[in-house]
Amino acid sequence: MSVEPQQTGRRRVGRTTEGRRLLRRTLTVAAIDLFLESGYEQTTVDDIAAAAGVGRRTFFRYFRSKEDAIFPSHDEVLRDIERLFAEADDRQNPVEVACAGVTLVLDSYLSDPDVSVKRYTLTHTVAPLRDKEVASVDRYQRVLARYLRTRFETDGQPLADLRASVAAAAVAAAHNHVLRRWLRSGGTEDAHAMARKAFQLVVDAFSTEPPRRETGDDETVVAVLRSSASLAEVVQQISASLRPGGGSAQ
Amino acid sequence: MSVEPQQTGRRRVGRTTEGRRLLRRTLTVAAIDLFLESGYEQTTVDDIAAAAGVGRRTFFRYFRSKEDAIFPSHDEVLRDIERLFAEADDRQNPVEVACAGVTLVLDSYLSDPDVSVKRYTLTHTVAPLRDKEVASVDRYQRVLARYLRTRFETDGQPLADLRASVAAAAVAAAHNHVLRRWLRSGGTEDAHAMARKAFQLVVDAFSTEPPRRETGDDETVVAVLRSSASLAEVVQQISASLRPGGGSAQ
DNA sequence: GATGCTAACGGCACTGCGTGCCGTTAGCAA
DNA sequence: TTGCTAACGGCACGCAGTGCCGTTAGCATC
Numbered sequence: 307m308s309v310e311p312q313q314t315g316r317r318r319v320g321r322t323t324e325g326r327r328l329l330r331r332t333l334t335v336a337a338i339d340l341f342l343e344s345g346y347e348q349t350t351v352d353d354i355a356a357a358a359g360v361g362r363r364t365f366f367r368y369f370r371s372k373e374d375a376i377f378p379s380h381d382e383v384l385r386d387i388e389r390l391f392a393e394a395d396d397r398q399n400p401v402e403v404a405c406a407g408v409t410l411v412l413d414s415y416l417s418d419p420d421v422s423v424k425r426y427t428l429t430h431t432v433a434p435l436r437d438k439e440v441a442s443v444d445r446y447q448r449v450l451a452r453y454l455r456t457r458f459e460t461d462g463q464p465l466a467d468l469r470a471s472v473a474a475a476a477v478a479a480a481h482n483h484v485l486r487r488w489l490r491s492g493g494t495e496d497a498h499a500m501a502r503k504a505f506q507l508v509v510d511a512f513s514t515e516p517p518r519r520e521t522g523d524d525e526t527v528v529a530v531l532r533s534s535a536s537l538a539e540v541v542q543q544i545s546a547s548l549r550p551g552g553g554s555a556q
Numbered sequence: 557m558s559v560e561p562q563q564t565g566r567r568r569v570g571r572t573t574e575g576r577r578l579l580r581r582t583l584t585v586a587a588i589d590l591f592l593e594s595g596y597e598q599t600t601v602d603d604i605a606a607a608a609g610v611g612r613r614t615f616f617r618y619f620r621s622k623e624d625a626i627f628p629s630h631d632e633v634l635r636d637i638e639r640l641f642a643e644a645d646d647r648q649n650p651v652e653v654a655c656a657g658v659t660l661v662l663d664s665y666l667s668d669p670d671v672s673v674k675r676y677t678l679t680h681t682v683a684p685l686r687d688k689e690v691a692s693v694d695r696y697q698r699v700l701a702r703y704l705r706t707r708f709e710t711d712g713q714p715l716a717d718l719r720a721s722v723a724a725a726a727v728a729a730a731h732n733h734v735l736r737r738w739l740r741s742g743g744t745e746d747a748h749a750m751a752r753k754a755f756q757l758v759v760d761a762f763s764t765e766p767p768r769r770e771t772g773d774d775e776t777v778v779a780v781l782r783s784s785a786s787l788a789e790v791v792q793q794i795s796a797s798l799r800p801g802g803g804s805a806q
Numbered sequence: 807g808a809t810g811c812t813a814a815c816g817g818c819a820c821t822g823c824g825t826g827c828c829g830t831t832a833g834c835a836a
Numbered sequence: 837t838t839g840c841t842a843a844c845g846g847c848a849c850g851c852a853g854t855g856c857c858g859t860t861a862g863c864a865t866c
Contacts, residue, residue, distance in 0.1 A: 350851065361816040366853065437691040444690045468754055471733045472726045472761075479725030483718050504718055511722075511761040600822065611845040616824065 330368050330379075333358045337375035338424045346432040373438045376425050380442050383414050384449060391453045400457035401473055401512050404450045405505040408481040411446055412501060415485060419493030426489040443478060450474035473512040480504040580618050580629075583608045587625035588674045596682040623688045626675050630692050633664050634699060641703045650707035651723055651762050654700045655755040658731040661696055662751060665735060669743030676739040693728060700724035723762045730754040 336357035340349040351372050355365040369375045387407040394403045415422045429439045451474035458466035484504050488497040586607040590599040601622050605615040619625045637657040644653045665672045679689045701724035708716035734754050738747040 351853090352851090363817070363854090364815060367814080370853090372852065437687060440694045441687040441690050465753075465757065468730065468733050468757065472729045472754075472758060475725040475729030476722045479722045480718065483721045503715070504722075507715065507718065508722060601824090602822090613825090613846070614844060617843080620824090622823070 326368075329358070329360070333360075333365060333368055334376060334378075334421065337372075338421065338428065341376065341428055341432070341435075342424060346428070346435065373434050376428060376435065377438065377442065378414060378418075380445065383410055384445065386410050387446070387449055391449075396457070396460075399509065399513060400454050400461070401477065401509050402505070403457075404454055404474065404477045405480075405501075405509065407450060407453070408446065408477055409498075409501060412481060412485060412497060416488075416493075416497055423489055423493050426486075443482065447474050447478040450477055469512070473508070476508045476512060477505070480508045576618075579608070579610070583610075583615060583618055584626060584628075584671065587622075588671065588678065591626065591678055591682070591685075592674060596678070596685065623684050626678060626685065627688065627692065628664060628668075630695065633661055634695065636660050637696070637699055641699075646707070646710075649759065649763065650704050650711075651727065651759050652755070653707075654704055654724065654727045655730075655751075655759065657700060657703070658696065658727055659748075659751060662731060662735060662747060666738075666743075666747055673739055673743050676736075693732065697724050697728040700727055719762070723758070726758045726762060727755070730758045 333354060337349075337354045340353055340357060344353075351365055352362050354372075354375060355362045358365075365375075387410055390407050390410065391403065394406075429435045451470045454473050455467055455470035458470050463469055481501070481504075484497055484500045487500060488495050583604060587599075587604045590603055590607060594603075601615055602612050604622075604625060605612045608615075615625075637660055640657050640660065641653065644656075679685045701720045704723050705717055705720035708720050713719055731751070731754075734747055734750045737750060738745050
């Protein structure tokens with residue numbers, strides 16, 4: 307395919323940082339197109355490198371494996387999330403901060419709808435690529451869980467570790483749901499609007515603040531108290547309510 | 557290592573179904589021990605096969621890849637979960653059914669503590685093995701989400717798809733948390749007791765009864781509490797509610 | 807404009823994973 | 837004893853991923 311295979315001195319496109327980004331993207335696009343066209347297994351790394359006009363060895367200087375070729379560099383997004391968490395106000399709702407963090411992931415997909423949609427058809431079809439995607443989601447989820455754990459711990463939450471893992475998984479799942487819907491729509495729907503709704507559902511479920519509205523199920527006790535009551539009275543009344551049949555409205 | 561390499565006719569241990577299980581386990585144990593002893597990358601498939609007394613080609617008749625060697629056959633557990641969901645009473649809480657399903661996964665680990673603990677140190681250390689583990693968790697999570705989605709849809713839940721994905725992720729995360737703690741304890745703690753607590757937290761967060769709005773006037777504080785909350789939590793939440801501006805619905 | 811330095815690139819060779827193919831052999835039935 | 841079937845071992849092959857090295861573009865310096 308290449309007209310000048312042994313030409314001395316190809317363009318050194320990867321010399322500068324900007325050049326590296328460009329070549330990386332060229333390789334990604336080439337990989338995606340070849341995978342879609344000829345199938346993942348049928349496409350060799352040589353094919354991808356040749357399509358991008360570089361040597362096979364260079365490919366592996368840009369991607370650690372054949373599967374990685376179609377994915378963006380998650381490391382940068384991860385760093386952005388870490389920075390957002392580090393700079394976050396401790397007075398903010400931790401779960402909402404986590405949602406803001408994972409929104410950076412969403413944005414990284416939104417910034418390149420064409421590639422994202424094509425990649426989705428691949429991760430939806432090819433098992434090794436799907437596994438890689440899942441592994442990267444797990445990396446994000448771990449970062450979320452770590453942040454939430456420290457926040458929950460300083461807030462004195464009981465079972466902080468468990469809560470953090472569960473909440474992180476929920477936030478990640480909400481993000482994935484929105485992302486999938488957006489990808490299935492071909493990148494046309496309003497992802498951020500969907501994300502707001504989805505995150506609201508998670509925040510409501512996991513908010514550690516006194517919730518504005520609560521789901522009243524069989525195991526919920528509603529206590530109505532005068533604000534002038536002393537704390538001791540309150541405790542007494544609450545413990546009475548928690549006994550079977552003692553709830554004021556259950 | 558094998559004393560009789562070209563002996564005609566090794567034992568056909570894999571002939572019967574029971575024999576296959578036995579040889580599979582032998583290969584798994586050999587792989588785990590070799591990975592722990594010599595390192596994952598340093599250990600070749602030939603080493604594993606030789607340690608188990610079979611040929612390299614036979615190894616790949618039992619495992620699809622080198623990474624798969626240390627994992628149990630998730631397919632069986634997945635089938636058990638599907639059957640549990642199929643036979644589940646539709647009047648049961650869907651999230652609780654999902655927890656019951658994922659408990660089957662927990663049990664599969666508990667049934668072989670020795671291998672599970674050793675495997676954990678590997679998945680905790682070796683990136684490719686961790687990725688495989690994450691991928692298998694995702695498979696379970698998808699089954700949970702599919703069940704929850706149909707249940708939520710027939711229950712007429714709004715955003716059933718989103719809720720199902722998020723709840724499935726939460727259930728899976730709670731399971732993983734319990735499993736990790738149990739593995740870190742060396743398989744000594746009471747995993748089922750931990751699981752009950754962890755699942756309770758998820759069920760509370762995702763119970764799907766219609767939300768109830770509470771309105772109060774300036775002199776009344778309405779606090780809605782989960783009966784599973786500890787007294788300390790209750791006091792903390794109540795005192796927060798009694799502070800000006802801290803009320804949940806005042 | 808000539809020279810030296812640095813870093814990216816291409817090519818080569820090598821290890822090892824995963825697979826298709828085939829001859830061999832154990833287990834079982836007739 | 838004979839024939840059938842299925843698991844096994846060995847062989848060869850393609851390809852992923854890596855270490856090594858010579859080459860070359862880009863840049864600074866004289």
